[in-house]
Amino acid sequence: EIVMTQSPATLSVSLGERATLSCRASQNINSNLAWYQQNPGQAPRLLIYGASTRATGIPARFSGSGSGTEFTLTISSLQSEDFAVYFCQQYNNWPWTFGQGNKVEIK
Amino acid sequence: EVQLVESGGGLVQPGGSLRLSCAASGFPFSSYWMHWVRQAPGKGLVWVSRISSDGSSTNYADSVKGRFTISRDNAENTLYLQMNSLRAEDTAMYYCARSWSAVDYWGQGTLVTVSS
Secondary structure, three states, X not given: OOOEEEEOOEEEEOOOOOEEEEEXXXXXXXOOEEEEEEOOOOOOEXXXXXXXXXXXXXXXXXXXXXXXXXXXXXXXXXXXXXXXXEEEEXXXXXXXXXXXXXXXXXX | OOEEEEEOOEEEOXXXXXXXXEEEEOOOHHXXXXXXXXEOOOOOEEEEEEXXXXXXXXXXXXXXXXXXXXXXXXXXXXXXXXXXXXXHHHOEEEEEEEEOOOEEEEOOOEEEEEOO
């Protein structure tokens, strides 16, 4: 099973600032990586797939990069609705696996 | 509009059974792989099972293999998860989801609580 490791666990950021979240895979997953946002009490929402392609309706302030084992999600200018938990997930090998999450909180 | 609506969760005793359903609408259900993903309270997301678009191929997490069965009815646009021999550690919100490559839509979930 591929282990996905996210860092940092919690990121404190001010409104309008940039946030950078990292995700590492325990083995090569090519570009088969997705990022999801989850707010409390809600289902996850797809932000990025294929490591760098924004899903339909996702604002341009969200961008993804990386391939192989190292990946990054960048939120260029944090808005109030962006304070949430973010999960990376690999879909290269079954079982598909998630990282443990990055919580982005207001500084 | 894509909609996935789960039902069937509830409180069940250890060793008991439940059958979850997921009613799909707004897209060609028979063209998509479908999944069950669960999230224990305050914890992360864990894949439970997936099924191919025609139902011929299924996969399970090791933790549920032999106890859970995924199935689908493409005529009724419905996904199922039969859960037997339930354990306390199966307590979680269970989400239905669809995928083309990555998972792109999720339902709102149905809560399963296993407790005596």
